[in-house]
Amino acid sequence: MAYxxxxxxxFAPLFQLLDDYDVHxxxxxxxxxxxxxxxxxxxxxxxxxxxxxxLEGELPGAEPSNIEIEFSDPHTLVxxxxxxxxxxxxxxxxxxxxxxKSHQPTVEDDDEDEDNKSTKSSDSHPTQLxxxxxxxxTCKYWVSERQTGEFYRTFTFPTRxxxxxxxxxxxxxxxxxxxxxxxxxxxxxxxLE
Numbered sequence: 001m002a003y004x005x006x007x008x009x010x011f012a013p014l015f016q017l018l019d020d021y022d023v024h025x026x027x028x029x030x031x032x033x034x035x036x037x038x039x040x041x042x043x044x045x046x047x048x049x050x051x052x053x054x055l056e057g058e059l060p061g062a063e064p065s066n067i068e069i070e071f072s073d074p075h076t077l078v079x080x081x082x083x084x085x086x087x088x089x090x091x092x093x094x095x096x097x098x099x100x101k102s103h104q105p106t107v108e109d110d111d112e113d114e115d116n117k118s119t120k121s122s123d124s125h126p127t128q129l130x131x132x133x134x135x136x137x138t139c140k141y142w143v144s145e146r147q148t149g150e151f152y153r154t155f156t157f158p159t160r161x162x163x164x165x166x167x168x169x170x171x172x173x174x175x176x177x178x179x180x181x182x183x184x185x186x187x188x189x190x191x192l193e
Contacts, residue, residue, distance in 0.1 A: 038149030040083075042175075046155065053157060053179040059083060060173035061146070067175065069168055074160050077179065080152040157181075 044057035057079070059067070067081035160182040167178040 040147040040149055040151055042147070042151050042153060044153065044155075051181045051183075053161065053177075053181070055155065055175075055177040055179070057153070057175045058173060059151075059170070059175050061085070061148070062170065062173065062175070064170050067170065069166075069177070071161075071163050072154070074163070075157050077155045077157070077161075077177075078153070079155070079175070080150070082150050083148050085146060085148040 042057045042059050044055055047054050055077075059081075060083075062081060062083045066083070067079070070078050072078050157179070162180045162182045165180045169176045
């Protein structure tokens, strides 16, 4: 991502759509079928104060161990990683407040002989049916808006940066980076002997 002044606020959604398409096309190998890998593009603020570039990006739920920050060349910073969603343990189905028991219908007759026969035959079936119906409830999401999966961002700076002095911090889901500019190279004169 190169840095240029914002000139077209009205076209920002279109540019975002093109960026998403470009990321999708570049991440998929051409010789393999597409796999359902969920990915997203975290939002970053980039600003410059004196001799330092500042990057602040939203990565809610990210663990520091799942984030990689590296330089691919003297001007380009790469931030990649993964944000995972915690799985829900034994959730109840949406709208269900408590587990319900199924009741088996019974038929009662006036004749005692028939009643004894029906009781004997109905005693074995309810336990089988109840055991079959006692399964774990499955999780049913009503809304899933959180951004999870893999992410990959590149930032290209207009000047050389001092790679060894970069400071990174992840606090409350905000990744903050301070990238100092490298001082302009000093001209070295070589004396002839």
